[in-house]
Amino acid sequence: MIKRWTRSLSALTLIVLTGCSNGISPDRIVRILVSHDPKGAAVELVRDQGRYYATHPRAIKKDVAGFNRLIAKLTDNVHEVWGNKDNLIASRKTYVKYTNHYRTRAAINFQKGFVQVETLATVKPKRELQQAIVATLLTPDDPTKVDLFSDKAFILGSGKPFLYKQVLDQDHQPIEWSWRANRYADYLIKHHLQTRHVGYKKIWYVDFPMSKDSLKIREYRYSNIIRKYAKRYSINEALIYAIIKTESSFNPYAVSHANAYGLMQVVPATAGADVYRRIKKRSGRPTGRALLNPSFNIDIGTAYLHILKSVYLRKIRNPLSRRYSIISAYNGGAGNVFKTFSSRQSWAINRINRLSASQVYRYLTQDHPSLESRRYLYKVNKAEQQFKYLDTAG
Structure with missing residues (x-):
C-alpha cells in the first residue's frame, strides 16, 4: 500500500492542495489512502473539487500542514498496527x-x-x-x-x-x-x-x-422515512428501496472512497450541493457526518432523484426510458448518460426519444462510458422488481 501510495504522488500532490479547509473531510483522504486505487480516488477528488482551488488559494498552506499530519496519523493508526495485508476500513456494505x-x-x-x-x-x-x-x-x-x-x-x-x-x-x-x-x-x-x-x-x-431476516429488518426500519420523501418528491418508493439496497445494503454507516455517505451514498460536493442549491435554497453542501443520519440522507438522496427527473432528464419523453436514465445518472451523472448516446446533449436527447425503452436500457448497460454505471443500472433495475408492490408515487 505504501508503495502504491508513492506511485500516486503526482495525483496526491493535488490532494495536498485540497486538504481539510475546503470542506473535504479527513475521512475521505483516509479512504483514498487505503483504497485499492489511491491514484484513481485522488484524481476523482481533485476533479470534484477543482472549482474550489481557483477561488481559495490561501487554503493551500493550511491544507499542506493538515494533510501531512493526516498522513502520519494514518500510517500509525491503520497500517502499523495490522499491516498492509490485514487492514480493514469501513465501506458501503x-x-x-x-x-x-x-x-x-x-x-x-x-x-x-x-x-x-x-x-x-x-x-x-x-x-x-x-x-x-x-x-x-x-x-x-x-x-x-x-x-x-x-x-x-x-x-x-x-x-x-x-x-x-x-x-x-x-x-x-x-x-x-x-x-x-x-x-x-x-x-x-x-x-x-x-x-x-x-x-x-x-x-x-x-x-x-x-x-x-436482518436485511428485511433494516428495510422495514426506514419504511416511514422512505414513504415520507417518496411522497414529497414524487419518486416511486420501489426505486428508493432499490437504490438503498444496491448502494449500502441498508447500512446507515456506509462510507466509500468516492466520498459518498449513508444509506443512499450521497456525495456532498455533487448531489448534496445540487440539492442544497435547487431544493433547499441554501448555499454550501451537507457534511458527511450529517449524511449518516438516515432521515437526512434519504431526504437528500430522494431530492436528488427528483432533480434528475425534473431538471436534467426532463426532456426524455418515454417514462421508462427516463427511469433508466435516472438510475444511471444517480450513479454516473446525467452528463455520462447523454455521452452514451452523443457528444452533444441536444442530440443525445433526440436520439433517446427516438429509441424504445428497451433500446435505451441496452445502450446504458452496454455502451455507457463507466463499467460501474453499466452494472449499476442492471442491479438497481433488478432490485426494484422486489419492491414494486410499494409504489405509491408517480
Missing part, C-alpha cells in the same frame, strides 16, 4: 470500528450477513475481545454517534441498539440490554473463540452470523 489504540476491531458485513470481532491485544485478550463484542452488539442506532475513522469509543445509547433483532443470542433472542450482550459475549468466547497469526502477531477473534 461493511461496518468497521477500531478501538483500544487500533488493536481491536469489529466488522459487520451486511452483504454476507456475519459479524467478526478480533483483537491483537497481548494483555488479557479474552477480556478485550469480550468488551468489544458487547460494544458491537450495543452499537447505537444513530451513526452520527460513532466515529469509524478513529479508535474513539462511542457512548452506548439509551434506545434499541442498531443490531437489535439483526443478531440473536444463543437462545435465539434479540439483544437489547447490557446483561444479555455480556452473556452472549461470554458464550461466544467459550464456544467459538479462534486464533490466527499474521506474521508474528496473534489475533484472537470470534465470528457470528446475523439473523436470516
Whole structure:
C-alpha cells in the first residue's frame, strides 16, 4: 500500500492542495489512502473539487500542514498496527470500528450477513475481545454517534441498539440490554473463540452470523422515512428501496472512497450541493457526518432523484426510458448518460426519444462510458422488481 501510495504522488500532490479547509473531510483522504486505487480516488477528488482551488488559494498552506499530519496519523493508526495485508476500513456494505489504540476491531458485513470481532491485544485478550463484542452488539442506532475513522469509543445509547433483532443470542433472542450482550459475549468466547497469526502477531477473534431476516429488518426500519420523501418528491418508493439496497445494503454507516455517505451514498460536493442549491435554497453542501443520519440522507438522496427527473432528464419523453436514465445518472451523472448516446446533449436527447425503452436500457448497460454505471443500472433495475408492490408515487 505504501508503495502504491508513492506511485500516486503526482495525483496526491493535488490532494495536498485540497486538504481539510475546503470542506473535504479527513475521512475521505483516509479512504483514498487505503483504497485499492489511491491514484484513481485522488484524481476523482481533485476533479470534484477543482472549482474550489481557483477561488481559495490561501487554503493551500493550511491544507499542506493538515494533510501531512493526516498522513502520519494514518500510517500509525491503520497500517502499523495490522499491516498492509490485514487492514480493514469501513465501506458501503461493511461496518468497521477500531478501538483500544487500533488493536481491536469489529466488522459487520451486511452483504454476507456475519459479524467478526478480533483483537491483537497481548494483555488479557479474552477480556478485550469480550468488551468489544458487547460494544458491537450495543452499537447505537444513530451513526452520527460513532466515529469509524478513529479508535474513539462511542457512548452506548439509551434506545434499541442498531443490531437489535439483526443478531440473536444463543437462545435465539434479540439483544437489547447490557446483561444479555455480556452473556452472549461470554458464550461466544467459550464456544467459538479462534486464533490466527499474521506474521508474528496473534489475533484472537470470534465470528457470528446475523439473523436470516436482518436485511428485511433494516428495510422495514426506514419504511416511514422512505414513504415520507417518496411522497414529497414524487419518486416511486420501489426505486428508493432499490437504490438503498444496491448502494449500502441498508447500512446507515456506509462510507466509500468516492466520498459518498449513508444509506443512499450521497456525495456532498455533487448531489448534496445540487440539492442544497435547487431544493433547499441554501448555499454550501451537507457534511458527511450529517449524511449518516438516515432521515437526512434519504431526504437528500430522494431530492436528488427528483432533480434528475425534473431538471436534467426532463426532456426524455418515454417514462421508462427516463427511469433508466435516472438510475444511471444517480450513479454516473446525467452528463455520462447523454455521452452514451452523443457528444452533444441536444442530440443525445433526440436520439433517446427516438429509441424504445428497451433500446435505451441496452445502450446504458452496454455502451455507457463507466463499467460501474453499466452494472449499476442492471442491479438497481433488478432490485426494484422486489419492491414494486410499494409504489405509491408517480
